[in-house]
Amino acid sequence: MKKIISLVLVALIAVSCVMGLTACGGSKTAEVKELHMATNAAFEPYEYYKNKKIVGIDAEIAQAICDKLGYKLVIDDMDFDAIITAVTSGKADFGMAGMTVTDERKKAVDFTDSYTTTTQVIIVNEKDSKVKNADDLETATIGVQRGTTGDVYVSDLKKAKIERFNTGPDAVLALTKGKVDAVVIDGQPAKEFVKKNAGTKILSDPFAKEEYAICLAKNSDLTAEFNKALGELKKDGTIDKINAKYIKE
Numbered sequence: 001m002k003k004i005i006s007l008v009l010v011a012l013i014a015v016s017c018v019m020g021l022t023a024c025g026g027s028k029t030a031e032v033k034e035l036h037m038a039t040n041a042a043f044e045p046y047e048y049y050k051n052k053k054i055v056g057i058d059a060e061i062a063q064a065i066c067d068k069l070g071y072k073l074v075i076d077d078m079d080f081d082a083i084i085t086a087v088t089s090g091k092a093d094f095g096m097a098g099m100t101v102t103d104e105r106k107k108a109v110d111f112t113d114s115y116t117t118t119t120q121v122i123i124v125n126e127k128d129s130k131v132k133n134a135d136d137l138e139t140a141t142i143g144v145q146r147g148t149t150g151d152v153y154v155s156d157l158k159k160a161k162i163e164r165f166n167t168g169p170d171a172v173l174a175l176t177k178g179k180v181d182a183v184v185i186d187g188q189p190a191k192e193f194v195k196k197n198a199g200t201k202i203l204s205d206p207f208a209k210e211e212y213a214i215c216l217a218k219n220s221d222l223t224a225e226f227n228k229a230l231g232e233l234k235k236d237g238t239i240d241k242i243n244a245k246y247i248k249e
């Protein structure tokens with residue numbers, strides 16, 4: 001009886017192996033290498049949730065790169081200021097989050113060629129704003145997303161008070177509640193935040209100009225592969241097409 005049971009078991013396992021129900025030995029999925037992308041999915045139109053899925057310009061460019069290079073893309077959502085550590089520790093293979101190329105970050109990670117040029121802007125309340133231009137920031141209470149370039153710029157203002165938030169939407173919420181006088185953040189997400197928060201507006205004073213790129217571990221072999229794929233996607237119009245899909249103006 002025992003013998004029959006073990007024979008049946010062996011047969012069952014064999015069948016389920018063939019059907020792919022059980023991971024047996026060299027599993028099939030091992031053939032396609034997964035790449036983990038670290039991001040902060042609260043940054044429309046670059047990365048945000050739609051129907052419980054992370055979508056956006058960065059998500060689509062990353063997918064196009066992985067498709068070209070034959071990798072399976074896995075997106076890991078985390079706080080913005082955790083992304084570089086995720087990449088340097090090897091927890092993630094790359095970081096992509098509307099991330100600005102800075103000399104400070106270059107000490108920790110390598111960047112690909114840039115894929116977007118953008119600016120930082122100032123968001124204020126339409127009514128009775130204490131901040132009417134960039135100079136007014138000097139003595140204001142300013143909301144920023146922790147660890148971003150916006151945070152770095154305003155941290156230079158000696159008399160300003162800085163409130164740091166985990167996400168851009170949290171900073172804008174504080175503005176609408178009158179807890180901060182202004183929010184300094186990237187131009188394109190700022191437009192989305194203003195659309196969703198009646199009574200807020202973007203000041204016409206532009207702030208710093210910036211370049212977005214993908215960050216990878218220092219001296220990673222992937223950087224050259226990514227640059228090649230990115231170059232092809234720029235040339236064949238894919239990057240423009242993805243941008244146009246999410247930025248309508």
Ligand code: GLN
Binds near residue numbers: 099168186
């Ligand atoms: N571009 C800014 C930076 O790199 C903000 C990015 C973000 O908040 N996702 O710091």
